[in-house]
Amino acid sequence: MIEARINIEEPTVSPQRLHQMHDQLMRDLRSVRGIEVRRSREDAPPDSKSGVGAQLAELIVTGTLSGGTGAAVTQVITALINRSASRSVTIKKADGQELTVTGASPEVQRRLTEMFAEDKEEDRRAER
Template identity: 35%
Template sequence: MSDVVLVINSERRRDPEWLDQLADELQEDLRQIRGLAVRKATTSAATGAKSGALEQIGQLVASGGAIGTTAWAVRDIVIKFLDRTRATSVTVKRGDREVTILRPKDGQVDEIVDRIRAVLDDE
């Protein structure tokens, strides 16, 4: 079974340390899913570099025998992560397929709350 890559995105320019911290947080969150192995993504270093691999900042690789059955759990964890960290989105990739989970903008969340209030309001 092929690995799944998760890429943390932000509209605002952030330094690599910030993205690395976010990757650590999401990695820890995803490790709650039984049978899912999560590690930081790496790529081959350029020819002549001292190390054979370079860490891909803001990217994780998830794998596990039943990764397809964990879609709901991954979605829930990513949504909570986006809300907590204020990152813009997380893109989940497998081969040439991908989906991007977006954090709703504050105005969208406020609109949803207003709609819920209207439905629940005792008139």
């Protein structure tokens, strides 16, 4: 079972636009079978304006990934990154692994797929 937190960063857009991008990513990821996606429920920082920080909270992805599901998640994230040169996506897994993606080269796509596939390998070892 995978658990990962995904956060989009793009310094050139407004907080409202960043919120919309998280919503779009959530919709895109929900089309991938075998995973669940939701916003994390975090309180806004005390110095933020009317809850904007809470709106920008990261997405939480959970589920069991097959090889095809991991590839589909990688494709969704890659497509998001390719829409803007200044955009980056940070993925933090429950086991402490973290990957910040700023370009969608074949090497980055391979690393993303491996990152999600590692949980599947851990599940197989646990079943033995």
